[in-house]
Amino acid sequence: MTRLAYFFILISIISCTDTFINDDDGINPEFPNVEQWEKFELSFQAEELEDTYSTSTLRGIFTHNGERKEVDGFYDGDGNYKIRFMPYDNGIWNYEIISEIDSINGESGGFNCVTPSSQNHGKVEVKNSFHFSYSDGENYYPFGTTLYAWFWQGEDLEKQTLQTLKENSFNKVRMCVFPKNYQYCQNEPPMYPFLKGSNGQFDFDKINHEYFQHYDKRIEELMEMGIEADVILFHPYDYKGWGFSRMGKEANKKYLRYIIARLGAYRNVWWSMANEYQLMDDFSEEDWEELGQFVKNTDPYNHLISIHNANNGFYDFTRPWITHASIQIDDLDPLNEWREKYNKPIIADEVGYEGNIPEKWGNLSAEDLLFKFWVATARGGYVSHGETFKHPDDILWWAKGGTLYGETPERIAFLKEIVGEFGDGLKGIEGEDYVGQNDNYILHYLGEESNSTYNYKLPDNNAYQVDLIDTWNMEIQSQGEFREDVKIDLPNKKYLAIRMKRK
Numbered sequence: 316m317t318r319l320a321y322f323f324i325l326i327s328i329i330s331c332t333d334t335f336i337n338d339d340d341g342i343n344p345e346f347p348n349v350e351q352w353e354k355f356e357l358s359f360q361a362e363e364l365e366d367t368y369s370t371s372t373l374r375g376i377f378t379h380n381g382e383r384k385e386v387d388g389f390y391d392g393d394g395n396y397k398i399r400f401m402p403y404d405n406g407i408w409n410y411e412i413i414s415e416i417d418s419i420n421g422e423s424g425g426f427n428c429v430t431p432s433s434q435n436h437g438k439v440e441v442k443n444s445f446h447f448s449y450s451d452g453e454n455y456y457p458f459g460t461t462l463y464a465w466f467w468q469g470e471d472l473e474k475q476t477l478q479t480l481k482e483n484s485f486n487k488v489r490m491c492v493f494p495k496n497y498q499y500c501q502n503e504p505p506m507y508p509f510l511k512g513s514n515g516q517f518d519f520d521k522i523n524h525e526y527f528q529h530y531d532k533r534i535e536e537l538m539e540m541g542i543e544a545d546v547i548l549f550h551p552y553d554y555k556g557w558g559f560s561r562m563g564k565e566a567n568k569k570y571l572r573y574i575i576a577r578l579g580a581y582r583n584v585w586w587s588m589a590n591e592y593q594l595m596d597d598f599s600e601e602d603w604e605e606l607g608q609f610v611k612n613t614d615p616y617n618h619l620i621s622i623h624n625a626n627n628g629f630y631d632f633t634r635p636w637i638t639h640a641s642i643q644i645d646d647l648d649p650l651n652e653w654r655e656k657y658n659k660p661i662i663a664d665e666v667g668y669e670g671n672i673p674e675k676w677g678n679l680s681a682e683d684l685l686f687k688f689w690v691a692t693a694r695g696g697y698v699s700h701g702e703t704f705k706h707p708d709d710i711l712w713w714a715k716g717g718t719l720y721g722e723t724p725e726r727i728a729f730l731k732e733i734v735g736e737f738g739d740g741l742k743g744i745e746g747e748d749y750v751g752q753n754d755n756y757i758l759h760y761l762g763e764e765s766n767s768t769y770n771y772k773l774p775d776n777n778a779y780q781v782d783l784i785d786t787w788n789m790e791i792q793s794q795g796e797f798r799e800d801v802k803i804d805l806p807n808k809k810y811l812a813i814r815m816k817r818k
Contacts (some may be wrong), residue, residue: 343617373414374411392524399580446740459487465716476506484728661696670703677703681722
């Protein structure tokens with residue numbers, strides 16, 4: 316039997332009705348049209364080789380206006396080989412395939428990269444050192460939530476989770492790649508990322524394509540809703556002896572190369588090297604440095620990348636491969652110091668969760684969690700949400716998704732609307748509690764204070780529109796226009812904020 320029996324090429328494109336073509340970009344009418352920052356996919360059918368995972372069986376060379384970009388392909392089961400590419404410049408892109416498979420090697424073609432649809436803003440990037448924007452320049456403010464294991468909970472629960480996300484305002488989801496076995500998340504996955512060998516143990520050279528096809532589907536559904544996927548590449552919650560947290564350096568790199576080839580062309584992907592990295596005792600700091608740099612060098616698109624700590628200290632976020640700080644912390648008062656130390660955006664991805672479970676990290680009141688959101692905002696940083704309310708079937712949002720029961724989501728949405736009006740993000744003012752500003756706004760969060768009057772000296776002689784914000788009841792009351800000195804009589808309430816907008 317010959318090694319290669321047949322092949323065909325399938326080009327998969329997602330098109331949108333409001334896409335239009337700019338003639339100045341140069342268009343080949345014989346090529347398909349693909350939106351800028353959309354996933355372009357090539358599929359080749361050929362006989363399965365003996366080892367389709369350990370080494371990339373094909374690579375794509377994409378060229379445009381003298382620029383050359385190489386991307387790995389991957390095997391997706393049933394004789395199907397794929398290459399995915401995310402074009403980032405308009406105009407004609409040409410490609411050529413390099414492969415050890417003779418019938419695929421040398422295949423070539425092209426596509427027209429056209430203006431994106433109105434909902435496609437590109438991938439998220441760092442802006443002005445401490446904040447974020449999309450590739451098209453539109454500001455992005457991360458208001459995320461945590462859903463570690465939602466994507467393998469069965470069709471009904473996963474669809475319910477997607478519907479809940481659709482009904483709320485979260486624009487980032489933290490989610491693992493590997494299954495998780497931990498408190499309140501001890502059900503068996505319906506399938507696993509690797510297949511088992513004859514010894515009954517998982518064989519880290521045998522990818523389960525079906526598992527990752529399902530993962531693709533969920534990532535794409537998040538993208539269609541405008542939600543970023545903060546993909547957690549490793550985690551320590553592997554207490555049933557699966558071995559995914561102890562695969563070894565060679566297997567770790569093979570997995571990383573595969574996951575980047577598979578997911579890198581999705582514009583909504585971020586990389587999180589690990590959740591609570593210090594708890595993974597099979598990894599040294601040198602290992603994390605090597606793997607973090609490996610992801611940075613292998614990713615053709617420079618997606619955002621960070622690493623999340625346990626409660627015993629942060630990673631060194633000054634490392635050049637890290638784009639932003641992803642931290643677990645309950646006290647956000649030093650946020651100004653972290654910004655200055657790391658000169659990067661600060662996202663407190665874990666500050667505790669609104670809920671009522673016995674564990675300290677899972678029984679924050681809604682007031683406590685919302686307080687942390689406003690403190691971080693005023694100090695020029697960001698917070699991720701999570702929820703852990705007791706459930707008879709252990710369906711806690713933070714792990715499995717489902718339905719939200721807490722009081723913070725609608726109040727976080729209210730804050731998100733306010734932040735969206737700021738334009739550029741805020742910078743915390745040293746020496747002043749919970750005061751942040753940019754060129755046009757000043758936000759002063761009063762927190763748990765309950766003073767009868769508010770006094771603030773404005774920094775210039777411009778007129779400011781001043782508003783009183785009741786952050787809990789989600790009410791905004793205009794206080795009029797002020798110059799130089801702001802003086803307001805306050806109601807006897809906690810969790811107030813003052814917004815000052817330059818006229």
